[in-house]
Amino acid sequence: MREHPQGEALLRCAQSLLQDTLIPALPAELRHDALMLKRAMAIAQRQLQYGDAPLHAQRAALSQLLQQDFATLDAAEAALATALRQGAADPGAPLRDALLRELRASGRQRLLESNPRALEPDTRA
Amino acid sequence: MQDHEQQALRRFLAQAAHAEQVSIARLQPLSGGAVQENWLLDLELVGGAHAGRLECVLRCDSASAGVAVSLSRAHEFALFQLAFGAGVTVPEPLWLCDDDTVLGRPFFIMRRVRGSAAGHVLVRDLRLGGDRVQLTRRLGSELARIHALRAPQASLPFLPWYEEAPALRSVRLHRAFLDRHGSAHPALEWGLRWLERHAPARATLTLCHRDFRTGNYMVDENGLTGVLDWEFAGWSDPLEDIGWFCARCWRFGQNALEAGGIGTRADFYSGYESVSGTRIDAQAVKYWEVMAHMTWAIIALQQAQRFVSGAENRLLLALTGHIVPELEWEILNLTEAD
Numbered sequence: 018m019r020e021h022p023q024g025e026a027l028l029r030c031a032q033s034l035l036q037d038t039l040i041p042a043l044p045a046e047l048r049h050d051a052l053m054l055k056r057a058m059a060i061a062q063r064q065l066q067y068g069d070a071p072l073h074a075q076r077a078a079l080s081q082l083l084q085q086d087f088a089t090l091d092a093a094e095a096a097l098a099t100a101l102r103q104g105a106a107d108p109g110a111p112l113r114d115a116l117l118r119e120l121r122a123s124g125r126q127r128l129l130e131s132n133p134r135a136l137e138p139d140t141r142a
Numbered sequence: 143m144q145d146h147e148q149q150a151l152r153r154f155l156a157q158a159a160h161a162e163q164v165s166i167a168r169l170q171p172l173s174g175g176a177v178q179e180n181w182l183l184d185l186e187l188v189g190g191a192h193a194g195r196l197e198c199v200l201r202c203d204s205a206s207a208g209v210a211v212s213l214s215r216a217h218e219f220a221l222f223q224l225a226f227g228a229g230v231t232v233p234e235p236l237w238l239c240d241d242d243t244v245l246g247r248p249f250f251i252m253r254r255v256r257g258s259a260a261g262h263v264l265v266r267d268l269r270l271g272g273d274r275v276q277l278t279r280r281l282g283s284e285l286a287r288i289h290a291l292r293a294p295q296a297s298l299p300f301l302p303w304y305e306e307a308p309a310l311r312s313v314r315l316h317r318a319f320l321d322r323h324g325s326a327h328p329a330l331e332w333g334l335r336w337l338e339r340h341a342p343a344r345a346t347l348t349l350c351h352r353d354f355r356t357g358n359y360m361v362d363e364n365g366l367t368g369v370l371d372w373e374f375a376g377w378s379d380p381l382e383d384i385g386w387f388c389a390r391c392w393r394f395g396q397n398a399l400e401a402g403g404i405g406t407r408a409d410f411y412s413g414y415e416s417v418s419g420t421r422i423d424a425q426a427v428k429y430w431e432v433m434a435h436m437t438w439a440i441i442a443l444q445q446a447q448r449f450v451s452g453a454e455n456r457l458l459l460a461l462t463g464h465i466v467p468e469l470e471w472e473i474l475n476l477t478e479a480d
Contacts (some may be wrong), residue, residue, distance in 0.1 A: 097328040102317070117332075
């Protein structure tokens, strides 16, 4: 067993302290560094929050799409990259729509972790 | 900077400026980019053409190796000289030192220009940059002045010349990078395939800045004071620079202002056309906006790699890797229809 509270909860709490107490007290020239710190902690916290389940789901989806049993997500993504370079998702190709859906799904998950604000509709002009 | 380095710097400057005496009144690091370091440098010179107080910036490589495709300081200095002579608003280049015994790495000195370059501040603080319509037009005209410079240029032998279509060359180089990179990036492969299928033919190549965007020019309260960051310059299709400037990823959140988050495309284009004398093909620029997101994603991967490899333990580099997903997302938005 791991001691509680664990990574995600610790990072959430540490971010609040940084945001509410430390950043307001910092001189202007250190503010940018502090915001980078907060961003790094937020990304790490969200990666812990989502865990490995989305990665397993992506590997399974790619195995089905490309009809190959991939041992790892890295192997599945490498095969997908090769297929895309060779035109597997060009207009008219049978897998185009399914591959695009898969790129959207994995892209959405990575944005949920790295920068969820980019998914908010009001950030589009 | 240590005492012996400052001494060596003063000796170099005395010789370069033909001064009898040089003292350093002020020397402090400026917030630099991920690739280079900039130092604020105020000098007091006795004798020579620059006698008196001289406000400068010293620019050198960051302590570890930079992005593979960026130019050396000596090459950047040559570009500053050419651009300055062509009437582009750049800080006046003063002296280059490529003798590593002075500071341990090459550097050059340029006259300091007033103002600020921070993109995220400029797009929100309307007190900066003067009238925004004027600024937007001015940036267009500056870019057209850069594009008026054609090959061959005797002072730029280091810029690679090539016979391919510039778009296909970029696709090839980006794929080569991804092949060397440890992990696959399927969304970038999707985008590269689109860029390959829609690539424009080779037209006349011009000098291109290749990082001409908000964040890389200085403004004061009256307007533009200098176009900076020439280390990615090369021969290319001039529309590459126009697409880079207008790409959504360089609007710093001000997405309705399609020219760099500071103005309208119409004003930027009209400023450009007033100097170039040719019309910008607005439809063709769209292609280069996709390329802009792609190129920035590749550069972001390169910067993240400097962290991941253990070469540089800097949070800025680490976080740059996390920009890639939003660039990929925008590439899908721009390319899914065809």
